[in-house]
Amino acid sequence: MWNFIHRLASPPHFYRIAPRIVPWLAVPGLLLIGYGCYAGLFVAPPDYQQGDAFRIIYVHVPAAYLSMMTYMIMAVSAAIGLIWRIKLSHAVAAAAAPLGAWFTFLALATGSIWGRPMWGTWWEWGDPRLTSELIMLFVYFGYMALRAAIDDTVKADKASAVLALVGAVNVPIIHYSVYWWTSLHQGETVMKGKMDTDMLVPLLINILGFTLVFGALLLRRVRAEVLFRERRTRWVRDMVLSAAGRGT
């Protein structure tokens, strides 16, 4: 097991193996999302209070879950990179940030669209869940801006890793905000068995589907990041020359 992890952490090995894993994540992921969306839109019964507007949860919940999970991946990878100086860890953290920002944006946008008919407003500044999620989007932006501002990759890795770790304090705040403070946002419903099975199953399918597709997207981004970081190494030069030789 350790041998496998150690080999996977090697940039050339990761670069070669990643494209083989991507289809195994992307294809089932897209199929699950397709079925989950179909069942969520057309099979699940309307909510007795929210009517059909509740169907927004089938994209809102996976996006919100991924926004937090991506941050944890970024923070843990950054910590591993800082402590054990594993090159691939910093590449994972750097590649995860834009994905996390996109999923956070999606969670905020879909939540806002749902809030308009349900709460009567697009946005509520006093709500702790909304505000803490927005702060996370700004932390993602800050992380990416900091990386872009430092030319030296090693220095950028260290500085951005510290920021990622500091920002991680926001993740439990987002999760528990609905319990700690008065919030318009509803409390936990998925894990507490408060949802009818006909509504819950498509949601769980979509969460799994989005997670698999996210895994495929992350692998692709990490692969590009590895190539960029290793652009001056011999293995990259040999690989490019070998591919050019095959092409002629």
Added chain:
Amino acid sequence: MSAFTMGSYGGYVWSCFAMAAVVLIICDWRARVRQRQVYRDIEVRIKALGPDNAPGEGQ
């Protein structure tokens, strides 16, 4: 028809699903573009320096 109007919430519901699709497509497209861009830069660099002169560190 009611599946599309969603009891007057159709605009809200469908825009959310469309936005999710767009975000997934953008994420995939950005990853492809980045990969192609980095790879092309490396090719150009190797061509400019010549395959024997392009420095290769480690590994």
